[in-house]
Amino acid sequence: MAVNYWLVKSEPSTYSWNQFEIEKETVWDGIRNFAARNHLRAMKKGDLCFFYHSNEGLCIVGIAKVAKESFQDPTSEDKNWVAVGLVPYKKLKTPLTLQDIREDQRLASMVLLKNSRLSVQPVTAKEAAIIADLGGVKLA
DNA sequence: GCCAACGTTGGC
DNA sequence: GCCAACGTTGGC
Numbered sequence: 599m600a601v602n603y604w605l606v607k608s609e610p611s612t613y614s615w616n617q618f619e620i621e622k623e624t625v626w627d628g629i630r631n632f633a634a635r636n637h638l639r640a641m642k643k644g645d646l647c648f649f650y651h652s653n654e655g656l657c658i659v660g661i662a663k664v665a666k667e668s669f670q671d672p673t674s675e676d677k678n679w680v681a682v683g684l685v686p687y688k689k690l691k692t693p694l695t696l697q698d699i700r701e702d703q704r705l706a707s708m709v710l711l712k713n714s715r716l717s718v719q720p721v722t723a724k725e726a727a728i729i730a731d732l733g734g735v736k737l738a
Numbered sequence: 739g740c741c742a743a744c745g746t747t748g749g750c
Numbered sequence: 751g752c753c754a755a756c757g758t759t760g761g762c
Contacts, residue, residue, distance in 0.1 A: 607759095607760090609759095609760090631745075631746095632745090633745090652759080652760055652761085653759085653760060653761080656760090656761075656762095696761080713743090713744080714743080714744095714759085714760065714761075715743070715744055715745080715758085715759050715760070716744095717759085
């Protein structure tokens with residue numbers, strides 16, 4: 599079964615990659631956007647999520663792995679909102695900045711550039727391979 | 739801190 | 751069901 603790739607965003611002042619590495623796992627909750635929610639629901643155990651720092655840093659810093667598929671968001675009473683469990687997978691040797699992404703023709707159609715406000719987005723296998731390559735890590 | 743872009747809400 | 755108003759996000 600093929601692995602799917604995603605991109606999740608977090609403001610480092612709220613939750614940074616460093617904190618994630620220290621905690622070794624996290625519940626990706628608080629998503630209140632239908633499109634993002636649908637992506638969370640589609641995540642399968644073992645899928646990989648690029649971890650992007652928004653507002654500060656503006657770069658992809660690492661890759662997380664889906665450890666727990668979607669369940670009701672513990673921060674909401676409404677069972678329509680879901681969260682997933684993530685664990686750190688790999689930290690990029692070279693963080694990939696938004697500018698780097700913009701400048702690479704092969705990444706021009708990334709959702710990050712098209713719809714910068716979507717907090718959980720799909721990434722194609724091709725894009726994932728390019729990001730990993732530029733970041734100096736192997737996906738597998 | 740500002741502002742543009744987008745999603746959501748609510749009046750009609 | 752449309753669309754204006756509003757709130758939020760995120761880059762600069």
